[in-house]
Amino acid sequence: MKVYIDGQLYDKEQAKVSVFDHGYLYGDGVFEGIRSYARCVFKCKEHLNRLYDSAKVIMLQIPLSVDEMESAMIATLKANDLSDAYIRIVVSRGYGDLGLDPRKCKKATVVIITDAIALYPAQLYEKGLEIITVPTRRNSTEALNPQVKSLNYLNNIMGKIEAVNHGVQEAIMLNQEGYVTECTGDNVLLIKNNQLIGVPSWLGVLEGITENTVMDIARKMRLTCEKRPFTRYDIYTADEVMLTGTAAEVIPVVKVDGRPVGTGAVGPLTKRLIEEFRKSVSQDGVKY
Numbered sequence: 001m002k003v004y005i006d007g008q009l010y011d012k013e014q015a016k017v018s019v020f021d022h023g024y025l026y027g028d029g030v031f032e033g034i035r036s037y038a039r040c041v042f043k044c045k046e047h048l049n050r051l052y053d054s055a056k057v058i059m060l061q062i063p064l065s066v067d068e069m070e071s072a073m074i075a076t077l078k079a080n081d082l083s084d085a086y087i088r089i090v091v092s093r094g095y096g097d098l099g100l101d102p103r104k105c106k107k108a109t110v111v112i113i114t115d116a117i118a119l120y121p122a123q124l125y126e127k128g129l130e131i132i133t134v135p136t137r138r139n140s141t142e143a144l145n146p147q148v149k150s151l152n153y154l155n156n157i158m159g160k161i162e163a164v165n166h167g168v169q170e171a172i173m174l175n176q177e178g179y180v181t182e183c184t185g186d187n188v189l190l191i192k193n194n195q196l197i198g199v200p201s202w203l204g205v206l207e208g209i210t211e212n213t214v215m216d217i218a219r220k221m222r223l224t225c226e227k228r229p230f231t232r233y234d235i236y237t238a239d240e241v242m243l244t245g246t247a248a249e250v251i252p253v254v255k256v257d258g259r260p261v262g263t264g265a266v267g268p269l270t271k272r273l274i275e276e277f278r279k280s281v282s283q284d285g286v287k288y
């Protein structure tokens, strides 16, 4: 496996970044998770735009233009001869001293890892997931806005630990007001009365590229789609619930906090959305 670091490709064993990099010392940086399907980088522009927006918010200057980043990503995919891949772009503040001051870091570090995809097991897409809500609240937008896909994922990891401690794989995180935000690595959507409802990003969630794709598909299926705040009540009384994310794609949820979702089996609209999503992925992106 070859890994891109600052303009060069290294063997996996040689792919190393300094311990003085503020990405390592402070989680100071941003990242993206992207997929390619049949030599097509799915929603490439959307992911790169989100990366550069995240960097802008934390005042991190990415030393490559968007086009250069796209070329570097494709060169890494080709070097690894991957037609279906999970792509991780990491841009950290770079080499500095032990202080917090980002001005001490003269140049951001850019890393691109391309690997085979690690998905939930296939049967979970048939059977659906059981999830819980966890006590750890999602970061407030005024502390560290979850719209920024930063290298500091400790808030999400706390939620993940609580999920794992309770024997489930994902967790719904609420905000301070008790509104549903998102899962630790996926967005959460519900269907009620043929309406698909997601969480607006201003409430403090990552603007999901998979979620937006699913909403585009749903509109074509003549479902009405809306993003609005909702609570656990709406989850418990939903007809169907699903999670969306680049790695997970669209995965059904059949139980939340011990309550069966709808009939307790994977819902018919979720099934159709999964099918249509899978059909669309190799058609919508940058080919290489």
Ligand code: PMP
Pocket (backbone or CB within 6 Å): 033, 156, 182, 183, 184, 185, 186, 187, 206, 207, 208, 209, 210, 211, 244, 245, 246, 247
């Ligand atoms: N929320 C969080 C916290 C995530 O890490 C992810 C995965 N990037 C998502 C939602 C889903 O976003 P996307 O569909 O753009 O991958």
